[in-house]
Each structure stands twice: as structure tokens, then as C-alpha cells.
Amino acid sequence: MAGRLTLHAFTALGWLDGQFGLWRHPELVPPRAVPDLQWWSDLARTAERGCMDSMFFADAMGMGGFTADDREAEVRGGRMILWDPAVTISGLAAATEHLGFLFTSSILQDHPFTFARRASTLDQLTGGRVGWNMVTSYSPNAARNLGYADLPSREERYAWAEEYADVVYRLWEGSWEDDALLADVASGVYVDPAKVHPIDFAGDRYRVQGPHLTHPTPQRTPLLVQAGGSPAGREYAARHAEIQFIAETDERAMAETVSGVRRLAVRSGRRPDDISFVVSSRFVVGSTEAEARRKAGELFERADFPDLVAHLSSAIGKDFSGLGPDDPVDLLNDPAGSGGMSGSLQALVDGLPKDRVPTLREVVRASRNRGRVVGTPEQIADVLQRWREAGVGGVTVSIELRPTSLVEFVEHVIPVLQDRGLAQREYAPGTLREKLMGYGDRLPDRHPAARHRR
Numbered sequence: 001m002a003g004r005l006t007l008h009a010f011t012a013l014g015w016l017d018g019q020f021g022l023w024r025h026p027e028l029v030p031p032r033a034v035p036d037l038q039w040w041s042d043l044a045r046t047a048e049r050g051c052m053d054s055m056f057f058a059d060a061m062g063m064g065g066f067t068a069d070d071r072e073a074e075v076r077g078g079r080m081i082l083w084d085p086a087v088t089i090s091g092l093a094a095a096t097e098h099l100g101f102l103f104t105s106s107i108l109q110d111h112p113f114t115f116a117r118r119a120s121t122l123d124q125l126t127g128g129r130v131g132w133n134m135v136t137s138y139s140p141n142a143a144r145n146l147g148y149a150d151l152p153s154r155e156e157r158y159a160w161a162e163e164y165a166d167v168v169y170r171l172w173e174g175s176w177e178d179d180a181l182l183a184d185v186a187s188g189v190y191v192d193p194a195k196v197h198p199i200d201f202a203g204d205r206y207r208v209q210g211p212h213l214t215h216p217t218p219q220r221t222p223l224l225v226q227a228g229g230s231p232a233g234r235e236y237a238a239r240h241a242e243i244q245f246i247a248e249t250d251e252r253a254m255a256e257t258v259s260g261v262r263r264l265a266v267r268s269g270r271r272p273d274d275i276s277f278v279v280s281s282r283f284v285v286g287s288t289e290a291e292a293r294r295k296a297g298e299l300f301e302r303a304d305f306p307d308l309v310a311h312l313s314s315a316i317g318k319d320f321s322g323l324g325p326d327d328p329v330d331l332l333n334d335p336a337g338s339g340g341m342s343g344s345l346q347a348l349v350d351g352l353p354k355d356r357v358p359t360l361r362e363v364v365r366a367s368r369n370r371g372r373v374v375g376t377p378e379q380i381a382d383v384l385q386r387w388r389e390a391g392v393g394g395v396t397v398s399i400e401l402r403p404t405s406l407v408e409f410v411e412h413v414i415p416v417l418q419d420r421g422l423a424q425r426e427y428a429p430g431t432l433r434e435k436l437m438g439y440g441d442r443l444p445d446r447h448p449a450a451r452h453r454r
């Protein structure tokens with residue numbers, strides 16, 4: 001359906017569940033952070049009931065806190081809890097038929113050989129319904145959990161990510177020919193040895209002989225998802241990503257990012273439409289605008305303010321400890337420290353008043369409101385229509401109150417989007433790649449992974 005938006009239920013197995021004290025909210029249904037397969041299957045079926053495209057699992061391999069305050073708050077509020085999405089997805093796929101599953105896996109966490117095998121297994125078990133969110137990690141604790149002295153610089157991480165992608169592409173795309181698996185009872189040949197190849201990779205960081213241990217899966221390479229916000233991240237996305245998550249929620253900024261990354265993609269031999277841009281967003285729905293605003297206000301009031309401050313400090317790499325809610329914070333003239341997610345800071349500054357110095361409370365509130373659309377289903381549809389016109393291909397639906405936020409979106413907003421042709425009413429056949437990108441089950445020949453094909 002031309003013109004529709006793709007919809008992605010965004011969550012994590014613990015991390016986003018009731019964070020910042022919202023776990024105390026009466027609408028947050030237990031079993032809070034526990035990956036109870038039945039309960040999560042119901043959540044996945046809710047997304048599928050709304051014909052949503054995927055469930056997207058954020059993940060990290062360590063605590064996010066850059067400051068002692070934040071690390072303490074992460075534990076106290078349970079924000080550090082994270083279970084493994086890849087393992088859980090294999091169960092959720094059995095409970096659903098069409099829904100895609102995007103899972104995050106950092107280049108730091110697995111050897112590319114091990115990761116390629118896990119992703120192939122998931123692609124096979126789900127019938128081609130998985131996508132890989134290719135992240136480079138922002139958490140020094142993750143690096144230290146995995147045996148590194150510290151988190152390498154952003155540039156070094158993206159160089160590492162290039163090599164990592166090169167290895168997994170060779171395994172997925174180049175190791176097995178399509179007709180290698182014979183299972184020929186008469187000749188006794190299960191796999192044709194002439195059609196299975198070692199990759200003999202020797203790079204700066206990895207040496208991998210191959211061959212890949214699994215035969216070609218429906219998509220071979222899982223759908224490639226990326227969310228880099230820095231210049232290096234955008235370049236990486238332009239070369240590799242099929243879905244690019246963006247944090248911009250202002251239409252002009254969105255349109256600039258979309259056209260900028262598309263230009264870079266064309267420079268690396270891809271087509272502008274080879275990347276679909278998905279806005280990181282959350283929704284608070286009310287039957288009237290006043291009701292929606294009241295619910296959004298309540299979400300802020302119920303949150304734990306010191307916890308929000310500690311997290312924001314970490315996310316944008318700037319220490320707010322010692323400041324009170326009414327103290328001024330001049331992010332415009334005195335921007336970031338070093339750590340954190342660079343893209344988030346820019347998007348936050350875009351949402352702040354320019355004519356005066358805001359207070360810490362205003363900055364924190366702006367950070368909570370970023371990407372959050374508040375209103376009636378029709379008002380939300382109006383906003384999404386404008387985003388669509390700005391060149392955006394889809395949105396995430398972050399589940400702030402689990403499962404209420406998702407249920408409300410599915411029951412009240414999606415029908416309005418469907419009436420306007422902005423959401424699908426039924427699933428198209430095929431793999432996740434075919435459903436979302438429309439160019440087949442496999443990566444197109446112009447993608448860098450394809451040069452490893454035989």
C-alpha cells in the first residue's frame with residue numbers, strides 16, 4: 001500500500017518497563033520486568049491484532065549510567081534489568097504469524113561468527129521475520145563487562161562495525177549457494193560440498209574461516225536496522241541500513257535528515273528508497289485533547305524526578321548533579337560533555353525555548369516530551385500524516401505503560417490511520433524485508449552485502 005506508515009511496537013525486556021518510577025503506576029500490569037512468555041506473547045498478539053509491522057527490542061550489554069548518581073538510580077528503579085531479546089523472540093514468533101521482530105545486538109557483545117549463526121537460526125525459526133538493530137553501544141560498562149578496558153571512541157566503534165558487517169555478510173550471503181542443500185536420498189548427498197564455501201576472512205580484528213554452519217534462511221541477511229545519529233552513524237546507516245531510526249520530531253529536521261542520509265546512500269551506490277526512516281515516538285491517547293494532556297501530565301508527575309535528571313545527565317553526557325529543578329540550564333551555549341548519545345542532545349536542544357535560559361525542570365520535561373505525541377486519535381493521525389509528508393516511512397510506538405500504551409494505540413489510533421490509508425488493514429505476504437521494503441526476500445544487488453554472493 002503506497003503511502004502507508006510502518007508501525008513498530010518499541011520495548012525492551014525490562015529496561016523500558018516502568019522506568020523512572022513509573023513501575024508504581026496502577027495501570028502497569030505485572031509481571032513487570034519478568035519475561036513471562038505467555039504475557040509477552042499476549043503483547044505480541046496485541047501488536048499483530050493492529051497489523052503492526054514489528055515488535056522492536058532495544059537492548060544493551062551494561063548499565064547506561066555515566067555518573068555514580070545514575071548508576072545508583074538505575075539499580076534502585078530497576079532500570080538496569082534487561083533480559084535477552086533474541087532468546088525470547090523464538091518463543092514470541094510461535095505465538096504470532098505475521099509480526100516481525102527487530103532485535104538489538106551490539107558489535108561488542110558477540111563474535112560475528114556466533115552472532116551470524118544466532119541470527120540465521122532466528123530467521124529460519126521465524127520464517128524470515130527478523131531484523132537486526134546494528135548498534136555500536138554507548139555504555140562504558142558494557143565494554144567493561146565484555147573484557148575491554150573502556151568504550152572505544154565513536155569513530156573506532158564505527159570502523160569496527162564495518163569489519164563486523166563485512167564478516168557477517170560473507171557468512172550470510174557468500175558461504176552457501178542457494179542450491180547447496182540437496183537432501184538427495186538416492187545419491188546420499190545431503191549438502192553439495194562444491195556449493196558451500198569457507199570465507200577465509202582476515203581483518204584487523206577478526207579471523208574467520210567458515211563456512212557458515214546453517215544453510216540459507218528465508219532472508220539470508222536479516223532486515224538491517226540502524227539508529228546512528230552522529231555524522232559517522234549516519235554514514236554507516238547510509239551504507240548498510242534498510243530501516244533507519246531517527247530521533248527528530250520536527251518536520252523540517254526530519255526532512256533534512258531523510259534527504260541527507262538518502263544522498264549519502266546514493267553516493268555509496270544505493271537507491272534513495274533503499275532506506276526507510278522510522279521516527280522514534282510515543283503516544284498518549286485521550287478521547288478529548290484535555291484528557292490526553294491530563295494523562296501525559298500525570299506520567300511526568302508520577303515519575304521520579306531525581307531519576308529522570310540522573311538519566312538525562314548520562315544520555316547527553318552532561319552532569320546536572322547538585323542542580324535543583326528551578327536552576328537554569330543553558331544547553332544552547334554550553335552543550336554536551338563527551339559521553340552519551342549525540343543525536344539525543346541535538347533533538348533535545350531543538351525542543352527548548354530559544355529566547356531564554358530554561359530551568360532544569362523544563363529541560364527534563366522537554367526530554368520526556370520529545371517524540372511524544374499527545375492528543376485524540378484524530379489529532380495523532382494529523383501529526384503522523386504530516387510526518388509522512390515530510391518523507392518518513394514509519395513510527396515506533398514506545399510502550400511507556402505496558403501494555404496500556406500499546407492497547408490504546410491499537411484500539412483507538414490504528415483504525416483512524418487505516419481509514420486515512422496511513423496504516424495497513426492486513427499483512428502482505430512474504431518475509432519482513434518483502435513486507436517493509438517491497439524489493440524481495442533478499443537484499444538487493446546494490447547493497448554492499450551482495451558483493452559477497454556467488
Ligand SMILES: Cc1cc2nc3c(=O)[nH]c(=O)nc-3n(C[C@H](O)[C@H](O)[C@H](O)COP(=O)(O)O)c2cc1C
Nearest residue numbers: 058059104135137227228229230233245280341343
Ligand atoms: C529508536 C532508537 C533505538 C535505539 N536503540 C538502541 C539500543 O537498543 N541499544 C543501543 O545500544 N543503542 C540504541 N540506540 C542508539 C543508537 O544506536 C545510536 O548509538 C545513537 O542514536 C547515537 O548515534 P551515534 O552512535 O551515531 O552517535 C537507539 C537509538 C534510537 C533513535
